[in-house]
Amino acid sequence: MIALFLAPLLIGAAPAPRDWSKTVTQTSSGAFVVGNPKAKVKLIEYLSYTCPHCGHFSAQSAGVLKGKYVRSGSTSVELRHAIRDKLDMAATIIARCTGPAGFFAATDAMFASQEDWLVRGMQFDRVNAGRMGLYPENARLRALADGAGLTDIGRARGLSDAALDACFANEADTLKVVVMADAAWTAIRAAAPNDGGTPSFVVNGKPYPHADWAALDKVLQAAGAR
Template sequence: MRILLALLLPLILAAAPARDWSTVATKQANGAYLIGNPAAPVKLVEYGSYTCPHCGAFSVESGPVLRGRLIRSGKVSLEYRHYVRDSADLAAALVARCAGPKGFAATSDRIFATQRDWLPRAADWSQANAERMRMYPAPARLRAEAEGAGLLAIGRTAGLTDARLDACLADEAEADRLVAMTAAAPPSVVGTPSFLLNGRAVPGASWSAIQPALAAAGAR
């Protein structure tokens, strides 16, 4: 029996489907979400903003290789650290994180993929309602801005209920954590997106700059 098992085990392991690490997200001590294999040999950190067009372009352009192959295989992990630039960005971050570890990556991708639609709406809404919003407490302003921009609709598409979204946008402690994450960014982060690769700053803010750096680090 042991001999037979020893002969069959390699065949069983070969037939077993490889784990898709791109669907795995874990919350880190600093509040950031790490997407992929926590033990990946190549560790990429992104400081990003949902209201940054360059961040949106990076998310879309890098997706097929970074998420679709490198993270999926377990060779690379991506830790997404929020760099909050404005109230619309904060609202978008709270909506993305409202999906929790299981839904964060997909919801974050959806927010970036639809950035060209909701970001102009956010700017128009903010300009039209600035005076009225001064009378609202901060959580109510965030909720109203998220609705006006279309971010709540994105959250609903991700399966989040209105009650859940309301609770997330009213979570001042979570909002404070995101602001603290921004303040804790290293001096190398002077704009978004900014990247650290295995703990070192990587020059460039585009996928065409980051992909060769990943390859040089062994991610192929």
């Protein structure tokens, strides 16, 4: 009798929709992708952590892009590094050090505090450039990250000093980032030969080099983002 009473409830209960913003994969080139691998809309963003426009885009887009379009499964977002300077590379190493599970949250944290660590990092580099010039490249980047406060962001995301040391010493991944960045700048300049910069976007294979969030949102919706 109880089973008969419960049967209609069980039949009518729909499973909760999957949250695709928790799904992160990594491409063979080393880029991280969040969202449904079979999403109808595939967005590529070329970004630089020291780019103020990238920070603005991150803040303006997050609620809808990741909170709605990616979450629903209609859209995936692939972030490709377009390195601009030493601070950018230091920030990139730390963000990537958090791995697929932590990368996108670390990226958001980098942009949320960009105004602070960017100023600190430039000041530190200006004062200590001569001394750091004597260091090996990975040690220079680590010292710059420490001076800027970037390593504090990494620690707040759960990275230990040992993990940070290992990531700054990981020459294979650093080389992968350099190769990715070279390819990114080639693509950016091809899309906007006279004034290409970051952030720059590709939606389903078509470049949108100068789109702000308001303009890109219209493109995504037209492509099927929901």
